[in-house]
Amino acid sequence: MRTRFTDAFGVQYPVVLPGMSMVSIPQLVAAVSNAGGLGILATGPLSAEETLQAIKKIRALTDKPFGIGVTLMMPGAKENAEIGLNEQVPVINFSLGKGDWIVERAHAYGGKVIATVVNERHALAAERYGVDAILATGHEAAAHGGPVTSLVLVPALADAVNIPVIGTGGFADGRGLVAALALGAEGIAMGSRFSISQESPIHENTKRTVLSKGIEDTLYTAKFDGMDCRVMKTPRAEQISTSPINPVRAFKNSFGLAKQMRLNWFKLFFGAMIMGPKTFIQLARAANATEALELAINNGDCENGVHLIGQVQGRIMDIPSVAEIMDRVMQEAKDVQKELQH
Template identity: 55%
Template sequence: MKRHCKPPAPASMQTAITRLFGIQLPLLCPGMSYIATPELVAAVSNAGGLGILATGPLSANATRAAIRRIRELTDKPFGIGCTLMMPGAADNAKAALEEQVPVINYSLGKGDWIAEAAHRYGGKVLATVVTEKHAKSAEKCGADALLVTGHEAAAHGGSVTSLVLIPAIRRASSLPIVAAGGFADGAGLMAAMALGADAVAMGSRLAMTRDSPVHASTKDMVLQRGVGDTLYSKNFDGLWCRMMDTPAARRACRKPLGLIPAAFRASQMARRMGMPVMKVAIGGMLSQPQALRQLALFGAATESIRLAIQEGDHEKGVQLIGQAQGLIDDLPSVAELFARIMSEAQACRDRIASF
C-alpha cells in the first residue's frame, strides 16, 4: 500500500481562486476527454470544487446538452474546457458562452474573444499555459486566471516541472494561478500554495474516483503503476504528451504519423464528428498541411484514448495519465477525496508550523 489518511476535514479554504469562481475549496477537475463528463463535473462542484467539462469529443449540440445536464445535477459553479486547436472547439466555446457557463477554460489558442464575451455576462476565463510567454499573452487577452500545467501532468504538460514552472509564472504574472501536474493529495496542495498557486487541478487523481467513468480494468491498471511508469512523447498526438507506459503506447510513440495516413485519419475523424470530410481532409491538405496533420494526429489519438477509458482496451488503446498515478492507491468518491485532501493539508500545515 502506498499511503492512507483519514477524513474528516474543513468545509472551506478561501483563496484568490475560490473567491474568483465562487467555490468552497481550491480543488478543480480539469477537462479530460470521456472522463470529465456531466456526472464527474457535478460531483466535483457539489463537493465544493470546480468541475470542468471536457468538450474535445463533443459537437456544439452535445456540448449544449452536457451543460444542461450539469445544471440538472448541480446548482454550483462549473466550467467547460475548450482546446482551441481541436476541430469544432470554437463552436463549443460559442455554445458555452450562449449558455452563460460560469467558467470557460481555453488552451492551445488565442482566447481574447472568449474573455470579451464571457465578461459581458459575468463569466470568468481560465487560460491554460505552460510557459511565462503564454502566461503574459493570456493576461493581455483578458484571462482572469491561469491554469499552469507542469511536466508531471497527464497529456500536455510543459517541458518544465511544476516545482519550477509555478514560481516562474508567479513572477511573470499577477493573475491567480491554478497549478496542475503531479497534484494528488493534501501535501501537493500545500506545496502548490507555497510555490505561489491559489488552487490545484487534479486530473489523474480525479479520474481515479468512484464518480469517474473510467473502465474498471483501467482503474486497476493505474493502481498497479508507479511514478516512473509513464511515457512522454511528441509522436502520439503531435504535441508533447504523457501517457501510461504500455506496449500499445510504445507502438503509438515509435514514429510520427506521415501525411497520407494523417489525411485518411483526419477524414475518419471528421466523419465521426459530423464535419464536412472533403473540406477537412482535401481542403486542409491543400491549404494547411501542417494544421491537417495536427488535426489528424488528434483524431487518431482521440480514438485510442476512448478505447482505454471507455472499453478498458489496452491492446489498441492508450491511457493518458500523469506521474501522480504512483501516488494513487484507492478509489474514493470525490467528496471523500476532497475531505481527505483538506485534512492532509491541515496536517501538513501543522507539521511545518512545528519546525
C-alpha cells in the same frame, strides 16, 4: 481554505477538475463542484447541441459554480464557447488560442475566465486579455503538459502575473496542495486523481491498471497525437513512440476523425495534403490517437488502447468517490500546514 481563487470563483476549496475529453462529463463535473471544488466540462468531443445538453445536465445535478473547457485551435471549439457564453456558464476555460473575445463576453454577464498555459509568454498574454486566473500545466501532467515541471513553472508564473495561478501536473493529495500554495499558486487542478474516482466514466479495468503502475510508467511523446503528450507506458504506447506511423490504420481512422471534427472527409484529407507532409502526419497521428483513447477509456483495453495519465499515477492507490478525495486532500493539507508550523 480561502485564496484569491476561491474568493473570485465562489468555490469552497481551491481544487479544480480540469477538462478531460470523454472523462470530464456532467456527472464528474457536478460531483467535483458539489464537493466544493470547480468542475470543468470537456467539450472537445462534443457538438454544440451536445454541449448545450451537457450544460443542462450539470445544472440539473448541481447549483454550484462549474465551467466548460474549450481548446480553441480545435474545430467546433468556438461554437462550443458560444454555447457556454449564451448559457452564461459561470466559468470558461480556454487553451491554445486567443480568448480575448471570451473574456469580454463572459465578464459582461459576471462570468469568469481561466486560460490554460505552459509558459510565461502565454500567461502574460492571457493576463493582458483580462483573464481571471491562469492554469499552469507542468511537465508531469497527463496529456499535453509543457517542457517545464510544475516545481519550476508554478513559481515562475506566480511571479510573472498578478492574477491567481492554478497549478496542474503532479498534484493528487493534500501535500501537493500545500506545496503548490508554497510555490505561489492559489489552487490546484487534479486530472489523473479525479479520473480514478467512482464517478469517473473510465472503464474499471483501466482504472485498476492505473493502480498497478508506478511513477516511472509513463511516456512523453509527440508520436501519439502529433503534440508532446504524456500517456501510460504500455507495449502499444511504446510501439507508437518508436515506430513510423501506420498509414493503413491512419486512413481507416481518418473517417472517424473527420466525423469527430465535424468536417467533410474529402476536405480534411485533401486539406491536410495541401498543407504539407507535417500537417498530414499530425492529422494521421490524431486519427489513430482517437481510436486508441476510446479503447482504453470505454473498453478498458490497455493492450491495444492508449491511456492518458500523469506521472502521479504511481501515487494513486485506490478508487474513492470524489467527495472522499476532496475530504482527504483538504484534511491532509490542514495536517501538513499544522506540522510545518512546528
